[in-house]
Amino acid sequence: MDPRPDPSPPLLRIPRQSGTSLVLRRGDVLRIVDPLGEQVCDLYAFALDDPARVLSSGRSLDYASKLFLTTGDRLYANDSTPMFTIVADTVGRHDFTLTPCSQEMFERLYGVTGRHPSCFENLVNALGPHGIRPEWIGTTFNVFMNVAFDAAGRIEVRPPLSRAGDYLELRAEMDLLCGLTACSAEGSNAGTLKPIDYAVRRAAAVGTP
Numbered sequence: 001m002d003p004r005p006d007p008s009p010p011l012l013r014i015p016r017q018s019g020t021s022l023v024l025r026r027g028d029v030l031r032i033v034d035p036l037g038e039q040v041c042d043l044y045a046f047a048l049d050d051p052a053r054v055l056s057s058g059r060s061l062d063y064a065s066k067l068f069l070t071t072g073d074r075l076y077a078n079d080s081t082p083m084f085t086i087v088a089d090t091v092g093r094h095d096f097t098l099t100p101c102s103q104e105m106f107e108r109l110y111g112v113t114g115r116h117p118s119c120f121e122n123l124v125n126a127l128g129p130h131g132i133r134p135e136w137i138g139t140t141f142n143v144f145m146n147v148a149f150d151a152a153g154r155i156e157v158r159p160p161l162s163r164a165g166d167y168l169e170l171r172a173e174m175d176l177l178c179g180l181t182a183c184s185a186e187g188s189n190a191g192t193l194k195p196i197d198y199a200v201r202r203a204a205a206v207g208t209p
């Protein structure tokens with residue numbers, strides 16, 4: 001008997017404080033892994049055939065009627081069509097309320113005066129070659145980001161709950177252009193900036209032969 005081929009796709013690495021883009025076809029499953037623990041990955045997405053259809057935090061939280069999305073929940077586009085379904089989640093705590101960290105955020109919230117790498121800049125650089133303009137990038141799904149809200153509505157960014165090897169899996173519900181980062185904000189990542197790993201299980205390779 002021939003051994004079965006290994007069905008696991010290769011794990012790719014996003015170096016610390018950087019980003020990448022990738023295309024998902026409907027049915028593909030994107031696995032986002034925190035290889036070292038306590039590291040956030042920002043995700044944004046556009047319909048592959050129409051960049052006016054974008055990931056919508058507002059739609060997604062409204063339809064889920066909760067702030068924290070996990071296995072079984074969907075992420076919607078601004079036209080209310082599903083973009084992703086979360087199919088696995090070993091952490092259970094992610095943020096979908098805050099925009100990607102940016103130069104302006106570091107200046108306003110942390111008093112940074114010089115240039116600071118940011119998820120926004122990394123998304124712009126990764127998605128720009130695909131025709132995406134900076135102002136089209138909205139609220140990211142911030143995988144592993146631990147944001148808390150007190151009774152008065154104040155927002156607190158806490159260290160991620162993810163440990164080394166934890167992961168989230170998202171199934172694409174349409175053809176998508178995605179941007180992914182290894183977050184650059186010290187305050188969101190327990191003080192140390194680390195890489196993010198990811199892998200794509202292609203739908204075409206999942207079906208029966």
Ligand SMILES: [Zn+2]
Nearest residue numbers: 101119183184
């Ligand atoms: Zn960031």
